[in-house]
Amino acid sequence: MMSDKIRLLIWNENEDEKRFPDTLKIYPGGIHGVLESFLKDDFAVKVATWDQDDTHGLSDEVLDHTDVLIWYSHLRNEIPKATLEKLVTRVFDGMGVIFLHSGALLSFANILLGPSSRRGAYREQGELERLWVINRAHPITDGVPDHFEVQQSEMYPEPRDIPTPDDLIFISWFEGGEVLRSGYTYIRGAGKVFCFLPGHSTFPVYYQPEIQTVIKNGVRWCAPLKKPPIQSRSGEVDFDYRTIAHNI
Numbered sequence: 521m522m523s524d525k526i527r528l529l530i531w532n533e534n535e536d537e538k539r540f541p542d543t544l545k546i547y548p549g550g551i552h553g554v555l556e557s558f559l560k561d562d563f564a565v566k567v568a569t570w571d572q573d574d575t576h577g578l579s580d581e582v583l584d585h586t587d588v589l590i591w592y593s594h595l596r597n598e599i600p601k602a603t604l605e606k607l608v609t610r611v612f613d614g615m616g617v618i619f620l621h622s623g624a625l626l627s628f629a630n631i632l633l634g635p636s637s638r639r640g641a642y643r644e645q646g647e648l649e650r651l652w653v654i655n656r657a658h659p660i661t662d663g664v665p666d667h668f669e670v671q672q673s674e675m676y677p678e679p680r681d682i683p684t685p686d687d688l689i690f691i692s693w694f695e696g697g698e699v700l701r702s703g704y705t706y707i708r709g710a711g712k713v714f715c716f717l718p719g720h721s722t723f724p725v726y727y728q729p730e731i732q733t734v735i736k737n738g739v740r741w742c743a744p745l746k747k748p749p750i751q752s753r754s755g756e757v758d759f760d761y762r763t764i765a766h767n768i
């Protein structure tokens with residue numbers, strides 16, 4: 521019997537792991553390794569990395585079997601444009617995406633969501649971050665306390681120039697006094713997108729239970745809805761948003 525679990529592809533650039541000994545100390549199996557370890561019981565998980573093959577682990581065959589993609593990128597922005605455009609099309613067709621940490625500010629996210637930039641300087645000194653739920657009705661906050669703390673985090677400050685999110689879920693406060701929109705969502709076509717900023721490759725953020733709960737909830741929320749067949753004037757047709765748009 522086929523599993524009805526959500527099919528999750530965890531994609532990690534896997535570059536911090538090569539350049540920074542501290543990253544491997546904290547994440548010996550890579551950031552993708554720790555993500556896989558807490559997600560594999562709930563979802564049908566596959567892992568891919570930039571360096572694994574010519575397609576960077578993002579072949580059509582793999583994407584054909586992906587409901588939700590988790591994306592962690594930081595240092596490399598050389599993913600071929602054709603691949604990024606392919607990913608964007610997949611999202612518009614219904615594939616969910618979770619952008620983690622710096623992944624929310626770089627190439628794929630910028631092409632999908634619109635450009636973003638940071639005005640203030642970031643601080644990478646392991647300071648305390650307190651996340652506040654500001655949308656208690658959103659399923660991504662299910663089982664998450666009203667606020668919780670990450671003991672060692674990297675600080676990104678507001679104002680950040682990002683496309684206005686469709687829904688704001690978390691705001692963070694940092695020990696240095698800054699605040700940040702740290703969890704927010706977008707709808708793009710038939711696809712759902714969740715950006716979750718806490719992270720950084722040299723801090724053990726992804727071992728924290730609250731963070732893991734948010735990411736699991738995010739995968740469930742981002743999963744594509746079951747699309748009914750559309751009844752057109754001339755009879756039943758396959759559901760394809762782009763075709764339909766052109767035919768109207």
Ligand code: ZN
Pocket residue numbers: 621622674719720721
């Ligand atoms: Zn970082």
